[in-house]
Amino acid sequence: MRFHPDAGQRAFAGSLHALLTAAGTPAVARDWARGDHARGRALWSRIAGAGVFGLAVAEEYGGAGPHPVDLAVAFVELGRHAVPGPLAETVGAAVLLAGSASARRFLPELAAGTELATVAAPGGWAVDGDAASVRLRPAAEGLYLSTAPPGPARRSLDPARRLTRLAPAGELLRAAAPYDRALLWTRLATAAQALGVGLALLDRTVDHVRRRTQFGVPVGSFQAVKHRLADAKTALEFARPLVFGAAVSLRPAEVAAAKLAAGEAAYTTARTALHLHGAIGYTAEYDLSLWLTKARALRSAWGTPEECRDLVLAQGL
């Protein structure tokens, strides 16, 4: 038993953090929200070059995986930097295609970051269907590649996510899609990403209340402010082991518990961050909004709190 990131995992997180800091990710996210994907795609290939998508792709298709724990490490960093795009969906697509006759056709490109994939849950929306070239629609009859253009994009509460319906039918890629397994990986990636979003919100808010003065003292010296931030810190730090525990076990109830805890912790941290920034936190022009809105969107993506609670109650932990 050694339930702690090793030196390699810490170095991997550190190098992603450096890469995403240098890339000026907030500006990339704003481009993406406007439908300008050029800088986002460039960043995407650098993330892929760091090996992130390959963690969900087997070696024979150009990946290094499967490595769910390292994937969770990476997705915490992607969330911390508000990286836009169908990140978790590309992971889910890799799992849907693994072991199929179409694996060789798609997986090397997904691992290399030259293609972006999105997945629509049965009856659900696809994130960034306008940016992704591989649009997958798992259905009872099998896994479809949606070849027709997606429906009109609807705005998400997170401006960097655009929601589309995928055209029905298309090309049948495999008869039985391993949807449950793909959902597990997508949900895990989303949970880790949400944790990262929450950590970024906390960091930025702590910085803000240290600098912002009112009544002649830093706002962060007021006990009411401190206690809200202490609660946010505690919720995030207790969600963290659930995310990594879920990555270790990949059991459905564990992954659901991780998604529930990370999603709720990130969301309550977002509420605290907005409040403690005051009106500036309520503006689109301030970068905090990139994380505030994402925390809300990720809360219901790939497993609402209620769906996750159902799994926990049905299966136990």
Add this chain to the structure above:
Amino acid sequence: MDLSLSTVDEEFRAEARAWLAAHVPRTPLPSLETAEGFAAHRAWEAELAADRWSVVSWPERYGGRDAGLLRWLVFEEEYWAAGAPGRVGQNGISLLAPTLFAYGTEEQRARVLPPMATGEVVWAQAWSEPEAGSDLAALTSRAVRTDGGWLLAGQKTWSSRAAFADRAFGLFRSDPAAPEPHQGLTYLMFDLRAPGVTVRPIGRLDGRPAFAEVFLDGVFVPDEDVIGEPGQGWRIAMSTAGDERGITLRSPGRFLAAAARLRELWRAQGSPAHARARVADALVRARAYQLFAYAAVSRLLEGARLGPESSMNKVFWSELDLALHETALDLLGPEGELADGAWAEGYVFALAGPVYAGTNEIQRDIVAERLLGLPKGRR
């Protein structure tokens, strides 16, 4: 990262499980906050100790199994899952013993720890005073130098277990002229039946004497019962307080077992929708607490020291404990009012969690200032 246990750890788990299955009393013991229950719990401590299960992480020469922290966590999971009784020796085992391991002399360890392990000597904590709650620097009870030792005078209060325990440990002001209030404090052990000691039990909310006032009037304590250097009590006590808030006092196994029982209760009541989210969240939080402890133990085994994160731990377990028991009482409906129900004792105990071991507000201040780096301010 890896959550699997080695073969020897799994064997240890199996051995503990088998022993507990054969020995855990079939009917619950009476409340340990009664004279009868205290005696029954003392006997249970002796039974545990006879087969070296009372202090598994301690060195063998003091009655333990040298099992280490990880196996201690495993043992605790099995202990609470088996429905075994609450530990009457807990104050000594989880608060005083770690201090003696860190700051005591070999003579003190050899003298104090074995009878603590068997329940022959049960310890009470004597931290609090009427005017000093979470503010230990405000202590006024005195220790005055005398031949071969010290004379204690003053009053302690909210001393858990003191109504029936044998000995106590606490801080006393030995140098009133020290420049700072947290200096000049000395950490001492004393006998609750020594001349000059008066113990007045205090009924907690359910009337049971879970704690007591302790009046000290010229109580002699020999030099060998001073822990560490005189005047260094604050630093030593802070290390013990960290243990109290950290994993050692409230092991994850306790909450995992309670959350599992809560889910059973919920199902037995027909899985009512009104409590669904609370039951699920209790399960998730108990699991989070367990995994947080595994992560902490992993860091400790790598040589790290746990610091202010024990304050997050304390807020988390105390709120979880209360939420678990409140949910259970709500699920019981009108039956939840019964004071002798299985959940009631746990509920009354859980109510104190956010108050003792440093209030949750003090812990949030520590998290904000020491983990987040926020400036100190007016409380």
